[in-house]
Amino acid sequence: MKKLFTLFAAGLLALCSMVTHAQDGKSDYPLGAGDTIRVQVFQNPDLTIETRVSESGIITYPLIGAVPLGGLSVAAAEKKIADALQTGGFIQKPQVNIALIQIRGNQVSVLGQVARPGRFPLETVNTRLSDMLANAGGATAAGDDVVVVTGIRDGKAFRKEIDIPSIFLDNKAQDNLLLQGGDTIYVHRAPVFFIYGEVQRPGSFRIERDMTIMQALAQGGGPNARGSEKRLRLHRKLPNGTVQQIEPQLTDAVQANDVLYVKESIF
Template sequence: MSLVLMSLMANVAWADTANSKTTEVSNRDYVLGAGDFVRISVYGSADLLTEARISAAGTITFPLLGEVTIGGLSPKLSESKLAELLEKGGYVKKAQVNLVVLQYQSQFVSVLGDVYKPGKVALDRPSKLSDVLAMAGGATPNGSDIVTLIRTQAGKTTKKDYDLRDLIAKADATHNPQVLGDDIVYVNAREVSVLGQVNRPGKYSVTSGVRTVLDFLSQAGGVASNGADSIIVMTKRNGQLEKIELDVDQLYRAGELANNFELSNGDSIYVPRVPVFYIYGEVQRPGAFRLERNMNVAQALSTGGGLSIRGTERGIKIKRNIKGELKTLDAKAGDVLQANDIVFVGESLF
């Protein structure tokens, strides 16, 4: 994540926080809990104006009514409950109750991942995504531009990703949503996936010292013995996903470092399994062997240890899959093999 982006995010969060301090805090969907400080007024009954902190049991003491439980209710439902109690008790006719949360102290959000101060953040006011990120110190340089908001309501868990660039550029409720108690905000690491035939496949973080194709191959332990001579890199360029095939040998050579480009969050490296050929019949070591680039029949025979005492180079056959059909071909010493070819060496009759 760029320093400029981090700075902009901090500015957005500061502006949101400053605005929230200048107005009474109000959140109609908030669930009241122990420690929250509320102001309750009844239209036309100034003597009933009350400010109270909700107890550990979820109760407040209200004039005329005594202890009333509002913990676990929203402000709107609390208003309805108080109005109903006042009317039933004969204290106020057609009571109009207004409840405002002055301090939010019962709700916490977990901010995890690549932030400077991971952990629980107290929601002491209605807070947006940018607010809680700022309270956690912001994203580290290894943090990506993608933040995941995880929310559980009514036993159902949802996950939604937000792009910090949109959060800053647009800063509306769609891109910078309000967070609720028990939400989890997770700042993803900038990661590149290294998959296939490497010694340690997995996801690796983009850091100041790990940025290029070779850096990530090294992090993954290098190409395994059964890895192919070429690798496939999936990377985004100009917003478009691009597939690039690179020759491993040329990648390591001096003068070919132009192919050793930097990768970014979400890119991937895939090392295919090395292509093989099979050789059977009258050879010293029948079996499956690595197919080297431009390997011909003569080289394949040498890889198989050469002909046995009964073998002959006359009448060598290649079985090859052509468009889904296995066909038998006559072979010459200079014919180039293809992946999964089966070379069969016959027995000499004389």
């Protein structure tokens, strides 16, 4: 009867552990440097410890010593410790439970033109770029459509520019990157153009996708009573630093930092 009760209790603990992980969504969270965890073994209170995952992804555990847990999910880490206890002959059928006390490892930094810049934990192994941008509140009105993701992949520096709307508008799901701990997402300020002269609202405006000179003119409210859309001059800075002056067509594309001048009508 005692043996039956023990087996039942062990099974109940395992079931509770599974339910807890399912509820808190942390069973597939990849442990990383700086995470603080509590490790418990059923009916072995002397093996309960709270510890921090080292920079090399290792914890030191009673009886079995150094255990590499970095990158493992919580469930996989529980199994690794249980297997080590059983293989070492310390406990026959150990029931191990790991609880996340504080998440510091596997964080992603979101910087620039977002509603809530900061560091956010990777709570699951399949967190994608769009998920993390949503955590940060998305790009502000001044934010660019293109974001820069940097980090480390296969031991090498990684950098990629990603057009966020194209992920959904052009079905480029492959650009919705799987993030890793230590990644940084940077949302730059959207490019702008400038318009002045005989217009209703001179000033600087965000360049919308595929914007033309005609649309840029409309952003400035169009020519005023003295201006003419047929008398335009565009100042465009070239890669070599020189400024080119051209008479644009209304269908020409607007580029970052273009300066559009609307001249006074000759009539």
